[in-house]
Every structure is written in structure tokens, then in C-alpha cells.
Amino acid sequence: MSAGGVAIEGGAAPRAPGLSLDQRVLAAYETELLKLRSQLAVRLLVLVCAVGPFAFSALLKVQSGTPADALFGAYVHASGFAVSLVVMGFAGSWGFPLIAGLVAGDQFASEDRHNTWKTILTRSCSLGELFTGKLLASATVAVAMLTLTMLSSLAAGLILVGGHGLVDLSGNLESAGRSLALTIVSWALCVLPLLAYVSLAALFSVASRNGIVGVVGPIVIALATTLIDLIGKGVWVHLLLIGSAFGGMYGLFTTHPFLGPLVITSLVSLVWIAACVGAAWFILRRRDFLAGSAVRAPSWHAPLRVVAATTVIVAVLAVATNLGPVGITQHRLNAAIGGAFNNVSLLQQRLIGRIAPAGAKLDVQPFCNRRGAKSQGPGDWLCNVYVYLPQLNAVPFQRTNVEYDVSVRYDGCYKAQSPPTFIGGPTMTDRRGRSVVNPLFVVYGCFNTL
Amino acid sequence: MPGVEAVTASGLVKRFETTTAVDELDLVVAAGQVHGLLGANGAGKTTLLRLLFGLIAPDAGSIRLLGRPLGGPGSAALDHVAGFVEEPSFYPYLTGASNLALLAKLDGEVPAGLIDEVLERVGLTERAGSRVGSYSTGMRQRLGIAAALLRTPRLLLLDEPTSGLDPGGARAVAALVRELADQGVAVLLSSHQIGELEKVCDAYTVIRDGRVVWDGTAAQLTAQAPASAYALATSDDDRALVIAAGVPGVRAGRSPRGQLAMSVPEASLDALVLALGDARVAVRRLELLVSPLESMFFALSGDEKVDELEPYDLAERVLAGAGADG
Numbered sequence: 001m002s003a004g005g006v007a008i009e010g011g012a013a014p015r016a017p018g019l020s021l022d023q024r025v026l027a028a029y030e031t032e033l034l035k036l037r038s039q040l041a042v043r044l045l046v047l048v049c050a051v052g053p054f055a056f057s058a059l060l061k062v063q064s065g066t067p068a069d070a071l072f073g074a075y076v077h078a079s080g081f082a083v084s085l086v087v088m089g090f091a092g093s094w095g096f097p098l099i100a101g102l103v104a105g106d107q108f109a110s111e112d113r114h115n116t117w118k119t120i121l122t123r124s125c126s127l128g129e130l131f132t133g134k135l136l137a138s139a140t141v142a143v144a145m146l147t148l149t150m151l152s153s154l155a156a157g158l159i160l161v162g163g164h165g166l167v168d169l170s171g172n173l174e175s176a177g178r179s180l181a182l183t184i185v186s187w188a189l190c191v192l193p194l195l196a197y198v199s200l201a202a203l204f205s206v207a208s209r210n211g212i213v214g215v216v217g218p219i220v221i222a223l224a225t226t227l228i229d230l231i232g233k234g235v236w237v238h239l240l241l242i243g244s245a246f247g248g249m250y251g252l253f254t255t256h257p258f259l260g261p262l263v264i265t266s267l268v269s270l271v272w273i274a275a276c277v278g279a280a281w282f283i284l285r286r287r288d289f290l291a292g293s294a295v296r297a298p299s300w301h302a303p304l305r306v307v308a309a310t311t312v313i314v315a316v317l318a319v320a321t322n323l324g325p326v327g328i329t330q331h332r333l334n335a336a337i338g339g340a341f342n343n344v345s346l347l348q349q350r351l352i353g354r355i356a357p358a359g360a361k362l363d364v365q366p367f368c369n370r371r372g373a374k375s376q377g378p379g380d381w382l383c384n385v386y387v388y389l390p391q392l393n394a395v396p397f398q399r400t401n402v403e404y405d406v407s408v409r410y411d412g413c414y415k416a417q418s419p420p421t422f423i424g425g426p427t428m429t430d431r432r433g434r435s436v437v438n439p440l441f442v443v444y445g446c447f448n449t450l
Numbered sequence: 451m452p453g454v455e456a457v458t459a460s461g462l463v464k465r466f467e468t469t470t471a472v473d474e475l476d477l478v479v480a481a482g483q484v485h486g487l488l489g490a491n492g493a494g495k496t497t498l499l500r501l502l503f504g505l506i507a508p509d510a511g512s513i514r515l516l517g518r519p520l521g522g523p524g525s526a527a528l529d530h531v532a533g534f535v536e537e538p539s540f541y542p543y544l545t546g547a548s549n550l551a552l553l554a555k556l557d558g559e560v561p562a563g564l565i566d567e568v569l570e571r572v573g574l575t576e577r578a579g580s581r582v583g584s585y586s587t588g589m590r591q592r593l594g595i596a597a598a599l600l601r602t603p604r605l606l607l608l609d610e611p612t613s614g615l616d617p618g619g620a621r622a623v624a625a626l627v628r629e630l631a632d633q634g635v636a637v638l639l640s641s642h643q644i645g646e647l648e649k650v651c652d653a654y655t656v657i658r659d660g661r662v663v664w665d666g667t668a669a670q671l672t673a674q675a676p677a678s679a680y681a682l683a684t685s686d687d688d689r690a691l692v693i694a695a696g697v698p699g700v701r702a703g704r705s706p707r708g709q710l711a712m713s714v715p716e717a718s719l720d721a722l723v724l725a726l727g728d729a730r731v732a733v734r735r736l737e738l739l740v741s742p743l744e745s746m747f748f749a750l751s752g753d754e755k756v757d758e759l760e761p762y763d764l765a766e767r768v769l770a771g772a773g774a775d776g
Contacts, residue, residue, distance in 0.1 A: 023558065024558070027555050027556055027557075027558060028556065030555055031552045031555050031556055034548075034552055034555075035541060035544070035552070038541075038543055038544055038548070039543065040543070114539055114540070114541060114542065115536075115539040116539045116540065116541060117505070118500075118503065118505055118534070118535055118536075118539065119534070119538070119539050119540065119553070119597070120553070120556060121503070121504070121505060122503050122505075122528060122531070122532070122533070122534070123528075123553055123556040123557050123601070124528070124529065124556055124557045124558060124601075125556050288505070288506040288507065289500070289505040289506065
């Protein structure tokens, strides 16, 4: 058939001489890091993570308002740790999905867009090694972004606001050291759900071969998650959503820390990571690397299909959100509000110079219900807190009623705000004549929904 | 490992839905051989190269590269195998040098200075620091060759390596291929520029509709090829026509512009020239219009029988086809 027959001297040579499997994965990892570092979007992201918290903190500094709807938001002028935790809260909703999309969502699709699969697959690394290297690199960059944002937000908060302790989610004033530790642990606990979003972005990237889908997909999912979190009484669907772990750490900020939601949502994140990575590998290893099918010009058709599919899934999940035991109950909210009100009342007394012994208890009876709806589930509640104050006259107790509008989240965290007529404005004057946050004006808290 | 062929493909089949792109194809490329892969558009050349690189999996058949069975993308059989299929592709946001450094890292690093050396070898030293997004097609082609050289290959698979290059660049690539082959590197070269192939190839495989329709050495091809076509200018064209008609195997005619064109088997060329000289008809110009390889390619890849075409018609069709993509 063919001519010739010249023998090859030396025969089969070892593959990528001197490199073990680990080293080939490391080589793939390093090349992916190099590519990510060279991309404009990633460089801009680094800039935003480094400068954004400072800009946010500086903006808060020059205005009197606060992002009070966010947990700890009312304290951004009082504690630098609150600044960091508010940034973390925003990041959990939008920032981390965006980071995941930008670092992982285009990583596989860009090989199709640049038609470079054939370039890298004809070198010394296998598809599996490249896949592993890409995932590790995007995970590394995403975690680096998280770390950078944490450090930047802490630095911004401590420099521009100060290192005063936090008022925790049971209404107690924490020391600066404990506040710092809780803040750092909270950021660290965001790593798992962040990696879940990274895995999801990688799956979108592999499955769609479209960078737009990979980048926007996690944000669309985050939006859908936010919508689903607003409805439904059951706990299961909420716990199983990909972003649920971003709220798991708030149980650590209470007088009696509860770890159930944290453990479950962390495990859920691990399941999401395994499922997304497994599915991405399943799809990738079965595809042919053909020019015609590989090079798909970026288009909005695929993203629109993803949005349509997401809408259907959200509708199904919305129906399913009532499944499982009810997490937000009247009894739980009453107990949480009562305890928190007791603690912030004592804190207020201390701030104005009165003696309030540690562990002191007021006679507080909260009663929470929902207007026009069954008293359960996340949403808007109305809580009347009845305080019985002892008197030295014929009537042994004076009953005072404080009314709070309470907004309760799916994870049992809430913000309670009272009209100024009841408990004064958002700030008050302490015993030294300084303007400080009135701890009774906005009360934050969390309770275990399991 | 004495006796090991650089490429051994047997019974390869690749189907895409209802189309069979490669059909029971066998191919052997010997070490140190420059092997030309010829075929018309859609003949299956690029699919074959993708199969050899493991980028697509065959539906049937087997492939061994440098004696090792090919498994899939990134298979161990691709060690010391380099090249590219279709146009070389790189990351446009990285410089040429950075792209090579990245690929070198995937190969487990390369000796110090090799990147600079290969860049210089393909004439890209001055643009090494520019982003690939600003490169012309020819520059990307040269960078593709540089990327292949980084792997110190023993088997090069090149798909249209001179595409987009100026004549000087194409000659340089041909010379480089020949030099590598002389050093023992096997080269499988797919090209539609038959003239470039003829300068460097030791053997050829012609495929049509995914099947091998001819393969053999350059010498076998010359011997088996249909008659070549020549343009002839003499001191007396009318007499030359009469004399040519008397030489066995020669067919002569005039082009629409009145120029002489002849179809001449390799063995009859000397007899024709001598006959013209004996008749005192001076040969002023004898120009090869269609080489043996071109006429063979045309005969094997086209639908018409080359021997039945008028010489000038054959030449025009071949020359017209030379501009098409392979």
C-alpha cells in the first residue's frame, strides 16, 4: 500500500518525559491560571474586589443613611465588621455568582470560541488533566477573589469606621476580637457555596459551549434563588438551593449558636459541586472536537433558552417550596424576638449609663402574626412586644407595647423595625454625649428553622 | 524500535449522521518520509487528520502513531507527535511568545531558549511580543509551525501548512519540512498546493469520498501518472503539430488563443523533442503546464477521464482547481 519502510530509531518514548500525572495536572492548572490572569474581565474583577468595598464604605461615610435591610446594615457607621458582613451579604446574593461566572463560565466555552481545543488537546495533557486543571484554576481564582474582598472589606471597615464590636443576632454586644473571628469564619464558610457556583458555571460553559450562558447562567440562577426564597413555607427546597449555604453561618452569631442549617447547606454545596463537575465531565468526554460544531459564535439564543428553562424550573420549585416542615413559625419568631428585644433593651440602658447586670431579664411578651395570612412562612410580620415594668404603687406593673414591622427570611433571619414614636430614632445620645446607633430601632436576629 | 511505522491506520471509518467522511481507509506513513495527502474539497483529508490527532473517535478501525495505539485526545500515542489541523488556533489575547510558553508548559516545559529558537526559525522574532489577535493568517500559520517544532516531533501532521503564506514563506516551509524529514521526522502533509507537495514529498495518498484511490511513492506516481501537459512554442507550430501526431502517446492541439498544448507521457518527451529537432523545427519554449502529480490528482479526484481531455483543457482545469481549498 504505502511506500517506504524506514524504521524509527528509539521506538516509543515516555510521554511528556519526566512528568507524572500530578505534574501534568499541575501544568494544566498553571496554564489556566496564566490565561485567567491575562483576561481583562478577570483583571477588572480583581480591581472591583479590591476597591469596591472601600468605595462602598466611603460612600456610606459621606451619607447618613444605612443599608438597614441587610443584616447588620444599621451598624455600618458603628462597626467596621458590620461593613464587612454587609458586603458579604451582597456578595452572597450577587457578587459570588458573578465571580463564579466570570472565572469559570467562559473557561471551557472560550476554547470553542477561539477554536483552541485542538491546540491544547494535541499537546501532552489529556482531556481529563485539562478539565481538572481548568476547574482547579477557576476555583483558585474564585477563592482568591473572595479572600481579596474579605480583606478589602475588613480593611475598609476598620480604617473608615473602626474596630468596635458587633451587636450580634441575639442583640448582645460582642467584643472586637470575637467580632473579627466571626467575620472571618463567615467569609470562610462562603467558600463552599462559591465553589458550587463555580462548578455550575463550568457546567453551563461545557454544556452550552457559549460564554454568555456560562457567565450569565449563575447570575440567573442566583436571581431565581432569590425569588424562590421569598415564598413557600417548607424548609426542604430552600435548604437544597445552590445559594442556601450563604445564610448558614448566621446561626453562629446567636447566643445559643445552631449549626444544623450550616451543616446541611454545606453538605448541599458539596452535592452541587459533585453533581455539576460530574455532569460537565460526562458531557465533555463524550463530545467530538470538530471545528464545525465546536465553533459556535456567541449568540443570545442559548442564553434565552437558559432563561426559559430557568423560568420553568423556578415555577416548579415555587410550587415545591411548601414541601417539608414549616420553618418559620409564630412560636419560633415570638421566642427569637422576645430574647433579642430583651438584650437590645439592656444594651440601650447601658449605652445611656444605666446599670444593667449581665443576664438580667425583662418581663417581655412578644406576639407576632401576619396580617391577612396564616402566621407562618417567610415574609412580613407584625410583632407587638409587651414589656411589663415594675412600679412602686398600687398597680404593680406598667405595660408598655412596642410594635415592630418584621421582615423574616426563609432562613429564619429577620429585621425588626419600629416606628420612632415607640423607641426613638435610628440614633441616640450615649452617656458621653456621642451619637450612637439606637439598638431598639432596628433589631436583627436569627433562629433555627429546623 | 526498528520497523515501526510513524502512522498505521487501518479500516478507519467515520460517519457524521448520514455522511461517511472516512470509509474503510488505510494509511501507512514511514519514518523519515514526507507523505502527501491529496484530495478534493470534502474528500475527507481534514477528518482523517482529526482522527489521527484523536480529536474525534473513529466509528471503526484502528490507529497507531509511532507504534503506540491511539486512544483519544491527549492520548499517550501523541507524544512526539505535533502539527495542526485546519488553521492553527491560539489565544488572541496572549502574545505569540506567551502562547508558545503556555503550550510548552503543557508539554512539561522545553529547554531554555527553544521558544526563541523556533520563533526565529519561522521568522516571528520581531512580532513575538505582539498579541496573536493582531497576527495575519500567514503569521498564525508560522506560529503554528513554531508550536509544532516545540515538541521536537518525530511525526508531524500538517494541514495546509503553506496556506496564507507568501511564496517566500511557502518555500521556507517546504525547505523546513524537507530538512526535518532528512533528520528522520515523518511528515504527513495535507495540501491543495500540489506544486508545493511535489517539491518535498516522497510518497502520496490520494483520497476521494473518504476512500484511498491511490497511494505509492513519488517514483511510482511518475510512472503511473497520465500524460503531463506542456505548452509548446516553436519556429513552425503547424509542422510541430504534424510531427507531434507521429510520436507515440502524444496528443497535440491548439488552445482557443492559438497556442500549442500537448499531452506527453514521460517516456515520449525526449522522442518528441528529438523529432522536432530532426525536422529543423526549433523549440523556443517548452513549459510544463500540468505535472504528473497534478494530472494524477485530477484523474483520481475528478469525474472525467483525464486521457480524454484536450491537453489545454486539462491544463486549464487543473490550474483553475489549484486555487481551491483542499
